[in-house]
Amino acid sequence: MVAAEHREQYSDLISELRTLLIEHFAATEWGRLLVHVKETPQGFLVSSIDVEEIVGDESLVERVFQASGFTDALVPLGKLVEAFSALSDADLEITEGGTFVRKEEDETFAFLPGLVRAPSPSFDRARDEVEQWRFEALSTLRAKHNFTGYETMRVDLEQGNVEFRSKNELVLRLPSVLVGTFSREPRTFAWGGKNPSLPGVARSESAKLVDELLDRTVWELSTPYFATDRDTARALSAYVAKLSGCSALLELSREDGDAYFAVRD
Numbered sequence: 535m536v537a538a539e540h541r542e543q544y545s546d547l548i549s550e551l552r553t554l555l556i557e558h559f560a561a562t563e564w565g566r567l568l569v570h571v572k573e574t575p576q577g578f579l580v581s582s583i584d585v586e587e588i589v590g591d592e593s594l595v596e597r598v599f600q601a602s603g604f605t606d607a608l609v610p611l612g613k614l615v616e617a618f619s620a621l622s623d624a625d626l627e628i629t630e631g632g633t634f635v636r637k638e639e640d641e642t643f644a645f646l647p648g649l650v651r652a653p654s655p656s657f658d659r660a661r662d663e664v665e666q667w668r669f670e671a672l673s674t675l676r677a678k679h680n681f682t683g684y685e686t687m688r689v690d691l692e693q694g695n696v697e698f699r700s701k702n703e704l705v706l707r708l709p710s711v712l713v714g715t716f717s718r719e720p721r722t723f724a725w726g727g728k729n730p731s732l733p734g735v736a737r738s739e740s741a742k743l744v745d746e747l748l749d750r751t752v753w754e755l756s757t758p759y760f761a762t763d764r765d766t767a768r769a770l771s772a773y774v775a776k777l778s779g780c781s782a783l784l785e786l787s788r789e790d791g792d793a794y795f796a797v798r799d
Contacts, residue, residue, distance in 0.1 A: 540621045547621070551614050551634065552643055558607035560598040561636060561643070563590030568649045569615050570631040578616050578626055580608040586652045589638065618645040628720045629761065648721045648761030654752040661769050668772040671782040675797065679706050687786055689795065691736040696784055696795055710784065710795040711739045713774050716767035717791040723767040724759035743778050743796060768794060 555561035565587030571578040585595060598604065615632040619625075624632075624647030633646040653661070684698035684705050691712065698706040712726035726732060727741025744755055754760065754770055762770075768785060771794035775783045780796035 544618070544621050547614060547617055548643060548645075551618075551645075554607065554610055554614070555634065555636075555643065558598070558604070559611075560590075560595045562641075563592070563595050564588050565636050565638065566650075566652050567634040568631065568651070569611060569634065570649060571612055571615055571626060572630075573627060578612055580612040580615070584649075619647055622647045624648070624721065625719065633761075646761075646763065650761045650763070651753070653766065654754055656749055656751050657754065657770065657773055660773060664769055664773045664776055667776050668769075668783055671776075672784075675782040675799065678799075679708075687784070689786060689793070691733050694736070694739060696786075696797065708784075709798045711743050711780075711798065712736055713740065713743065713771040713783070713794045713796050714767070715791055715793045716762075716764055718764075719790065721761055721763065722759050723754075723762050723770065728758035744774060747774065747777050749777070764792065767792070771796070 552561075555567070559567065561567075564585045566585070568584040568586065569580055570582045570584075572581045583599070585599075588595065616626060619629065619632055622645070629648040631649045633648065633650040635644045635646060636642075637644065652658075684700050686699045686702075688697045688699060689695070689710075689712075690697065694709055694711060696708050696710040697704055698708075712732070714723055714725045715729065716723050725740065725744060727737050727744060729737060729740075732740075747755060750756070755774075768783075772783045775794075775796035778796060781799040782797040784795045784797055786793045786795065
């Protein structure tokens with residue numbers, strides 16, 4: 535998210551980016567460009583580029599990226615990644631790059647901090663339906679248990695419970711399993727089953743939830759952690775919760791990130 539005072543600067547950078555991508559990176563032929571950078575004494579330099587979602591002439595993309603003088607365009611591209619990252623409060627030492635997304639409907643571009651791969655088609659197609667399920671399931675859970683007046687939500691990872699408390703007294707306890715976590719600073723999502731800092735029983739239950747899903751075309755399921763945005767992290771957790779037959783998805787937010795719990799009620 536770009537702060538209000540930086541939006542004019544962001545808009546100017548987008549204009550500069552559009553010219554660079556169209557003139558030197560065949561931007562009309564793809565949907566997403568992942569730019570990897572590395573820190574050097576001269577600053578952050580582009581180390582490699584991944585092109586995803588080819589929507590046009592793939593051979594043209596190959597010719598442009600192999601053309602003489604192509605490497606000269608990497609210098610301003612790296613500077614743009616650095617500038618966009620700064621405006622987004624993203625630490626390049628952690629994110630190791632940025633992603634440029636082409637919006638096909640109006641031929642404009644956007645920047646995502648980190649190396650954000652295109653969502654799996656199966657997940658992407660189901661996303662709107664999953665988001666609708668998440669809202670409706672949470673409303674149903676609230677109506678069933680009437681826990682709108684609680685003050686705090688706590689998690690017992692060892693016992694697999696989410697507890698709602700008011701004035702430090704237990705109001706409601708629901709069986710749950712951790713799906714995954716989103717870390718704000720590196721902007722990454724990690725599956726609970728792959729998190730070595732969690733108790734063994736919590737990792738086991740989380741891994742089981744994901745491993746039992748029949749659709750294995752979703753690359754996210756087999757990737758321990760990856761760069762993404764907060765909304766996608768939450769939607770992916772809801773996707774898993776829904777397909778696993780859980781009743782709802784709960785979100786526990788803290789300053790450094792969020793944790794998502796599938797409720798087995």
